[in-house]
Amino acid sequence: MITQSVTAWATLAAETTGSGSGGSGGETALFWIMAPLAVLGALGLVFSRKAVHGALSLAVTMISLALFYIAQEAPFLGVVQIVVYTGAIMMLFLFVIMLVGVDSSDSRVETIRGQRVAAALAVAGVVLLLATVTLRATLPEEPAGLAQAAPDGNVPAIADLIFGTYFWAFEVVAVLLITAAVGAMTLTHRERLSRRSSQKELSIKRFSEGPPGEAAGLPVPGVYARHNAVDTPALLPDGKPSEASINRVLVARGAARSSEEFRHHPTPADVEAAAEGEADEPAGEIGPDDDASGGERA
Amino acid sequence: MIATQNYDEIAGFGNDPWWIIAIKCLAIFVLCVVLTLFNIVFERKVVARMQHRLGPNRTGPFGSLQSLADGVKLMFKEDIIPKAADKIVYIAAPLVAVIPSFLILSVIPLGPEVSIFGHETRLQLTDTPVAVLFTLAIASVGVYGLMMAGWSSGSTYPLLGGLRSTAQVISYELIMGLSFVGVFLFAGTMSTSGIVAEQERLWYGIILLPSFLIYLISMVGETNRAPFDLPEAEGELVAGWGTEYSSIKYAMFFLAEYINMVNVSAIATTLFLGGWRAPWPLSAVNDGMFNTGWWPLLWFFAKVILLIFVFVWLRGTLPRLRYDQFMHFCWKWLLPISLVWIVLVAGMRLAFNEGIERNQILLYGGIVVAVLLIGSLLIPEKKTPAEPEPAEEPEFDAFAGGHPVPPLPGQEFVAARIPAATTKTDDRTEESSRA
Numbered sequence: 266m267i268t269q270s271v272t273a274w275a276t277l278a279a280e281t282t283g284s285g286s287g288g289s290g291g292e293t294a295l296f297w298i299m300a301p302l303a304v305l306g307a308l309g310l311v312f313s314r315k316a317v318h319g320a321l322s323l324a325v326t327m328i329s330l331a332l333f334y335i336a337q338e339a340p341f342l343g344v345v346q347i348v349v350y351t352g353a354i355m356m357l358f359l360f361v362i363m364l365v366g367v368d369s370s371d372s373r374v375e376t377i378r379g380q381r382v383a384a385a386l387a388v389a390g391v392v393l394l395l396a397t398v399t400l401r402a403t404l405p406e407e408p409a410g411l412a413q414a415a416p417d418g419n420v421p422a423i424a425d426l427i428f429g430t431y432f433w434a435f436e437v438v439a440v441l442l443i444t445a446a447v448g449a450m451t452l453t454h455r456e457r458l459s460r461r462s463s464q465k466e467l468s469i470k471r472f473s474e475g476p477p478g479e480a481a482g483l484p485v486p487g488v489y490a491r492h493n494a495v496d497t498p499a500l501l502p503d504g505k506p507s508e509a510s511i512n513r514v515l516v517a518r519g520a521a522r523s524s525e526e527f528r529h530h531p532t533p534a535d536v537e538a539a540a541e542g543e544a545d546e547p548a549g550e551i552g553p554d555d556d557a558s559g560g561e562r563a
Numbered sequence: 564m565i566a567t568q569n570y571d572e573i574a575g576f577g578n579d580p581w582w583i584i585a586i587k588c589l590a591i592f593v594l595c596v597v598l599t600l601f602n603i604v605f606e607r608k609v610v611a612r613m614q615h616r617l618g619p620n621r622t623g624p625f626g627s628l629q630s631l632a633d634g635v636k637l638m639f640k641e642d643i644i645p646k647a648a649d650k651i652v653y654i655a656a657p658l659v660a661v662i663p664s665f666l667i668l669s670v671i672p673l674g675p676e677v678s679i680f681g682h683e684t685r686l687q688l689t690d691t692p693v694a695v696l697f698t699l700a701i702a703s704v705g706v707y708g709l710m711m712a713g714w715s716s717g718s719t720y721p722l723l724g725g726l727r728s729t730a731q732v733i734s735y736e737l738i739m740g741l742s743f744v745g746v747f748l749f750a751g752t753m754s755t756s757g758i759v760a761e762q763e764r765l766w767y768g769i770i771l772l773p774s775f776l777i778y779l780i781s782m783v784g785e786t787n788r789a790p791f792d793l794p795e796a797e798g799e800l801v802a803g804w805g806t807e808y809s810s811i812k813y814a815m816f817f818l819a820e821y822i823n824m825v826n827v828s829a830i831a832t833t834l835f836l837g838g839w840r841a842p843w844p845l846s847a848v849n850d851g852m853f854n855t856g857w858w859p860l861l862w863f864f865a866k867v868i869l870l871i872f873v874f875v876w877l878r879g880t881l882p883r884l885r886y887d888q889f890m891h892f893c894w895k896w897l898l899p900i901s902l903v904w905i906v907l908v909a910g911m912r913l914a915f916n917e918g919i920e921r922n923q924i925l926l927y928g929g930i931v932v933a934v935l936l937i938g939s940l941l942i943p944e945k946k947t948p949a950e951p952e953p954a955e956e957p958e959f960d961a962f963a964g965g966h967p968v969p970p971l972p973g974q975e976f977v978a979a980r981i982p983a984a985t986t987k988t989d990d991r992t993e994e995s996s997r998a
Contacts, residue, residue: 344696352703456969458961
């Protein structure tokens with residue numbers, strides 16, 4: 266039943282727009298290729314576990330819709346659909362999703378009681394509504410055609426509607442959107458309570474306050490170590506791994522490698538060299554918990 | 564004003580037999596690839612000359628086959644997919660980046676009507692009433708590739724690069740769209756062949772110089788090229804969104820970047836530099852001989868390569884911008900300037916359409932400018948205080964009452980103070996500022 270009606274719609278669309286130029290065969294083929302893709306995209310949006318996959322699926326659906334519009338001889342609408350929805354809005358969505366959760370697959374725990382039941386009911390209602398409207402719709406025997414609907418072409422026709430007939434509605438919507446944007450900016454704006462310290466001030470502060478060893482910056486990860494990856498602590502000249510060389514974000518995430526793993530363990534040759542060197546080096550200079558002395562690496 | 568012709572059918576298109584369409588498609592594909600190979604060598608040679616080097620000169624005559632050799636080598640490299648990568652998106656990303664870049668040249672007019680095997684046809688695959696918007700749409704799909712690459716690599720630098728590139732391209736696409744508006748207003752059409760036809764007398768790059776300059780800036784931002792190559796800033800992000808890619812996938816990103824350079828240059832040529840039309844003294848030779856037949860291909864590609872040279876020149880000359888400065892430049896300078904300019908253009912256009920003579924516009928415009936200039940003489944000179952008096956007012960401390968309060972108008976911050984817990988730090992700051 267539903268398949269039949271969809272086919273009817275497709276053929277009708279093809280007949281309406283083909284206008285005898287032999288394009289209807291190609292258009293039917295396009296419909297049967299793009300329609301499953303659009304549906305797959307929509308299903309992907311609902312069922313994908315990762316938010317990014319969902320957003321990308323939605324982008325696929327939007328692009329498919331744009332192609333339909335173009336095939337229906339509404340190139341302006343199709344192109345604007347891609348520029349505005351796919352290119353700007355969906356991109357911002359993706360931006361936020363990627364920025365917030367790098368690899369989060371959101372938890373499936375219901376936070377509001379009865380949420381799923383309510384959602385299911387709402388979806389059923391919408392489906393029922395759409396199905397009723399679609400099935401009860403009566404199609405005219407002879408479609409009006411583009412020549413009658415937009416005699417000057419699509420772009421002038423749309424311009425006429427937006428800047429003529431629906432001018433006030435359009436402006437009101439624009440004001441509403443701008444209000445929303447300004448509101449969002451006002452609500453999230455935070456007034457700075459202290460002056461931002463300049464690069465020069467920060468530099469002075471680093472020299473005057475921090476430990477002198479860090480005045481020229483912290484040790485760089487991976488220096489003298491076995492790997493040069495960011496998660497590998499640098500080895501100090503005495504062979505001790507330096508905790509300060511690892512970004513604290515990595516440590517907080519648990520992504521840094523333990524510094525114990527990279528501690529320099531002296532070989533017997535090292536120990537001998539250290540013993541020889543001990544004669545001219547005062548022992549006090551070597552760190553107390555240090556099995557690899559500074560002298561041997563020199 | 565809206566003309567009353569039917570915009571949805573553009574003269575000269577839609578009547579080609581299938582084999583001519585096939586030839587044109589193939590030609591565009593080959594053109595994109597060959598231009599990429601050429602541009603890589605061209606860029607390396609030009610940058611080398613700018614830096615007093617020779618550049619590649621071993622492979623082929625004058626090193627001209629260097630990029631071909633590099634490309635073949637890149638194809639045969641090991642293809643690595645990181646363990647943390649999201650496989651499907653990771654593999655799809657280069658395709659999403661490269662496929663749209665091939666599409667844009669299909670709506671660019673490369674020349675007027677020519678005869679291919681006895682069939683009269685235009686040197687343009689197709690045209691629509693919204694061809695210029697179509698190029699914008701295609702470009703915005705291409706950005707998905709970079710973004711997907713950044714996210715799916717499962718690594719920090721690519722993610723940062725992907726985010727940067729998204730923010731950058733969205734911002735600069737806006738400016739790019741605004742720079743088109745002036746052209747649309749003057750041409751009265753958004754079809755590329757129509758815009759080229761309207762530039763028969765004067766190129767829009769001359770009449771709409773500010774639009775052209777804004778477009779030139781935004782096209783560099785749009786293609787992630789130096790000095791706006793923040794998404795792949797080597798010093799900060801290794802290779803940005805491309806860090807984890809290798810072999811043919813990386814080659815595809817590379818291809819996409821270079822084709823996009825050609826694309827934006829071709830759009831600039833079409834919209835602002837008269838498209839395939841010969842430059843002025845040549846266009847008058849022998850009753851416009853150089854504007855017919857296959858000649859225009861030469862002018863078109865000369866203009867495109869000139870713009871590519873501008874890209875290379877910028878890369879060889881300017882250091883990379885800092886990200887916040889780059890965004891400030893877009894939103895706080897380019898956007899207001901282009902909006903004001905569009906209002907001016909629309910006013911001019913309206914005046915023309917209302918039948919006001921150009922001389923009158925110049926006259927009244929001149930009067931307004933003169934009045935403003937004379938008025939500016941009457942503004943009393945701003946007295947510069949000899950010595951900025953040391954602030955006598957009580958120092959403003961946001962945390963004075965225990966609860967943070969923003970400054971009132973006229974009050975100024977003194978030193979960065981951090982509340983209670985770190986009083987020790989505070990003392991030290993004061994010491995250092997005294998010293």
